[in-house]
Amino acid sequence: MPLKTPFFEQHKSLNGVMVEFGGWELPVYYSTLMDEHNAVRNNVGLFDVSHMGEFSMEGPDAEALIQRIVTRDISGQKLGQMKITVMCNEQGGIIDDLTVYRLEEQKYFFVVNAGTMPKDFAWFEKQKEAMNANVKLENISMKTAKLDVQGPNANALTKKLTDIDLDAIKFYHGTEGKVAGLDSIISRSGYTGEDGFEIYFPWDKAGEMWNALWKAGEGFNLKPCGLGCRDTLRLECAFMLYGNDIDKQHSPLQNVYSKFVSFNKDFVGKEALLAQKGKGLPEVLVGFEVFGGIARHGYEVYGGNEKEKIGVVTSGTLSPTLKKNIGLAYVPPEFAEEGKEFKIKVRERFCTAKTVKIPFYKKS
Structure with missing residues (x-):
């Protein structure tokens, strides 16, 4: 139920x-x-x-524990400031994206996704135990x-x-x-x-x-x-949806969250991300506009010859504001260049799409 x-x-x-x-x-x-x-x-x-999940954390080791859990550097976070970030597993896959509020010097408040909340809290507890951190951690969802x-x-x-x-x-x-x-x-x-x-x-x-x-x-x-x-x-706005645009199969280096990865500190998954960075990204998330149909989650992306599958649509819709068919898809890095064309299989038809800058919409 x-x-x-x-x-x-x-x-x-x-x-x-x-x-x-x-x-x-x-x-x-x-x-x-x-x-x-x-x-x-x-x-x-x-x-x-x-439905969103909320956790609280308070204690002298709070900042150090958060630094271990999330990819973004929160050491300079001011009181009252909130930061969007992600937490990764040892393989560099995204466990969840979350927001971190610093309410007091040693008191933090976290907001996580509903579907991932139980495993997120278990991950917090696991990292607290591994560090033997002196904090009070509570699931207040x-x-x-x-x-x-x-x-x-x-x-x-x-x-x-x-x-x-x-x-x-x-x-x-x-x-x-x-x-x-x-x-x-x-x-x-x-x-x-x-x-x-x-x-x-x-x-x-x-x-x-x-x-x-x-x-x-x-x-x-x-x-x-x-x-x-x-x-x-x-x-x-090209905001990520967990389970669609981000998941354990992808690292933050492959999408908009790359800007929230701080290699100047230690965190779970850092070694895997450094290895991926050195090797090169297999695919990256791009924004696209598609012509002649609406692309939906799970639709297949093909190269220009319509023979070779190169990726998959993670999110897609008819934009009510822009009156255009827009979406996000994981594709090889060579298709990330603005204006690059590819095909999306919309039901049984191949529709032409092109890579565009994201966000699609930004408040002026």
Whole structure:
């Protein structure tokens, strides 16, 4: 049986169409994917993201342990700053991508993907044991609810619920404080490419936060948003989806996360990544535009002669913002050059695609 977030009844009352995702029952859309996507790009939308996993870590060895677990150097991370990074296994494969918040000098907060949460926490515990680290590590996933307010009017709406100076919070930064009278962590961040806030608060107070946000949203035509538009919004920005664009079969050197690999420190998987770097990458993730069809996850990529399979599509959609068929695919490095053409098998037809720069969309 899939798990339910604390907002399950609210989704049903809003006629949310429910699907299973990452072991959870979640709304894929309420009205239409297009309406919800455009609401976030042009106004403001509300997402239930309570399925995500959250861990807390506190203690004198916290920084050293995190440095061991993740590929990115977090030694200079400021209080209130959040960093996106990945953790690798010994072979250099990606276990998960995650965000790391530094709340206090020795206190950190982590957000991981829902489907990978149990194995992620087991990996954290394994590394803590291997290092004999003096930290308190806790899985707070089932105590923590999460709502994301995203879009150009997210700031004006959220301001109505808090005395926190939201204008002072820079992108990829956050703070602890009261939102709707509840103890919360709030950060200026999201998975949409728009301005917005991710709000974490007690699971058992979820109804209070939901009601407060909807009341505050009355003057903004706030729209509830589902997984469908969350996917199109993130894909336009070329944000990674675990299990599609990144997985244990690929290293961070092969995709956008290469910029978050710091070889100036030790971490699990470093030796494997150095070896891969020296040998050369077998394939890399590229953005593409495809003509004459929509490419979907798992579709095969071929060279120009349509005979030799060279890769696979990891994500693809018709972009509601750009009105183009876009996607991501792993291909040999020689196809990573902008403008390079290849073919994608869309059902039984070969459609021409070309490599383009990512992100496809960036807020001006």
